[in-house]
Amino acid sequence: MILRTSAPSPFGRMVKIAADVLGMTADMSIVSADTNDPNDDLRQQNPLGKIPILLVGDDILYDTRVIFDYFDQLYVEQHDKSILFPGSAMDIIREKTRLARVIGMLDAGILIVYESRFRLENMRVDSFVDYQLAKITRSFADIKAENPLYKNASTPTASDIALACALDHYDYRKQLDWRDHCPSLASWMIDFSNAVTSYKLTLPDDIDPAEWR
Ligand SMILES: N[C@@H](CCC(=O)N[C@@H](CS)C(=O)NCC(=O)O)C(=O)O
Structure with a gap:
């Protein structure tokens, strides 16, 4: 998985913390993105030009909530319980x-x-x-x-x-x-x-x- 984000982004930070809490950091590399740079390919990855974006194989996932849902799905598949969205x-x-x-x-x-x-x-x-x-x-x-x-x-x-x-x-x-x-x-x-x-x-x-x- 590749996370496109920038250091000050609070949304990108959420994704980093969630990945760490769920033990997924080793599977995720970070490629810095600049939302102000028209030549940054993030605008091809997300037509909204927003970060964070998570690249998973051929899939391009955005926004934060979708990335959280994806992480949660992976975690539940492996552990049969949820951390991000626990309960009934x-x-x-x-x-x-x-x-x-x-x-x-x-x-x-x-x-x-x-x-x-x-x-x-x-x-x-x-x-x-x-x-x-x-x-x-x-x-x-x-x-x-x-x-x-x-x-x-x-x-x-x-x-x-x-x-x-x-x-x-x-x-x-x-x-x-x-x-x-x-x-x-x-x-x-x-x-x-x-x-x-x-x-x-x-x-x-x-x-x-x-x-x-
Ligand atoms: N609700 C979105 C918000 C993402 C967002 O606004 N990110 C900012 C950076 S912190 C951004 O990409 N701004 C560039 C823009 O709005 O064009 C999410 O949860 O992913």
Whole structure:
């Protein structure tokens, strides 16, 4: 398997952590991709021009959720149980909904980054940024109401992995300070970081320090 991604991508990082948790890292090599480079063949691999992409033989898999489903399918075939999406059929659907929430929070965060990356300063639209921020803050309000505690030790679920990568992404790109919206996620991060080895190994190089990094 070949993973096309870039070092700062929170989505690519999720795939790396999931591969490590499932014991698949040795089967996966990483080929760096540059979404801004029109000559990068990633646009032939994924017409959306987005990473991550997983190349498996002749198959080209994207996006993150599809890659997670693929990893899960491989893991369940070999171990007869799931780590990323454990439990009953309805538990799996609930976990996929939690994952969709975090991916949506990140998609909104990425659009905020692109608003300043792709538009000239005098063309930026504050109401668009506020619209995206509201998606993130509403999601944090829901997460806060769930009293989040990290309790899956070295076998995080898909949404656990996504949440850790999302919180770090906001600290890296600074769209907002999630501590203002769900302060208890700081202890969640400490517990996640202590339990999941690949968390620290996959941090963006120049991210600010934190107690759990
Ligand atoms: N929801 C997608 C989002 C992927 C995504 O937006 N990746 C960013 C990099 S972090 C990207 O490829 N951006 C380039 C673009 O949107 O053209 C997923 O889960 O894979």
